[in-house]
Amino acid sequence: MVEKPASQADVGGEVEAHKERKGLWSPEEDERLYTRITRHGVSTWSSVAQLAGLRRSGKSCRLRWMNYLRPDLKKEPISKREEETIISLQKSLGNRWSVIAGKMPGRTDNEIKNYWNSRIRKRQTLSTGGGKGDSGLAKQGDLPAADDKASVLAGPRGKEPVSSMASGATVPPVPARFPMFACQLLGGGGGAAAIAAAGTTESTTTHQNNGAGSESDAASVGNGSAAGDDGREGHYYYCAVDGDIDMVHLMSFDDLLEYPAGDLLMDAWDQNGLYSTN
DNA sequence: AATGGGCCCAACCGCGACTTT
């Protein structure tokens, strides 16, 4: 960043006492900020900065608290399942990192954004041939727009999923992005689907068993695979939370966000630790 | 051992939204 961690000339220093500090936070600054907030809370961030005796902007204090000092933050790396969630939510919400973070307790928008930018997006770029077909993905804005409802509901990547199915037929809405730790597919005939867990890659077509499949709490997913056997009528999904089956007509994880009780479900999942590593 | 490149992530910046006066 801009400068080395303070200590010499900063907190309480004389020469540049009027100047606002920037750059990395020193342990002392952290301590001051943490103590101030845990003891007195936050009225306004600028006042927190002052009262804590920090030569930082309120903005900087807020950021430090939100992204680093908050006691409820998870310290462990983002799990596979959380990554799934990020992918799903990003697909349906776009780069609304704060909203996404709001659905992932213990994670910050900055963390998620960084994770997305440094890993997922890169991987997606690679997996899609790095390029043109996927509009390059050179920038975040090139990803599917959040409010592109049609594209969202049509399936991953905004197009109807490609499949080996007969022409014209709507591809069964196998939940490529659904966190299948506890969901069942209803209706339809055919053999058991191979889906064990939601896909982890950006593949638009490999809806089945395309990653994270080894996770043991995966759902039992019923009939009507995307392979195209008949009897696809329906394709509803049960979402089971701790044994209680709550039927939801979901086509994808994206739909969950639109579902009236979607928030409740997600909360339940959160409470059951279904978003975290096991 | 030196160094160059890539990656990760903490933190800054600019801007729009919201709140207060």
Add this chain to the structure above:
DNA sequence: TAAAGTCGCGGTTGGGCCCAT
């Protein structure tokens, strides 16, 4: 109602670490 202040968000930057050469 308008202006000023503050907050929160998304995008971007750049320091430092790690690894390959």
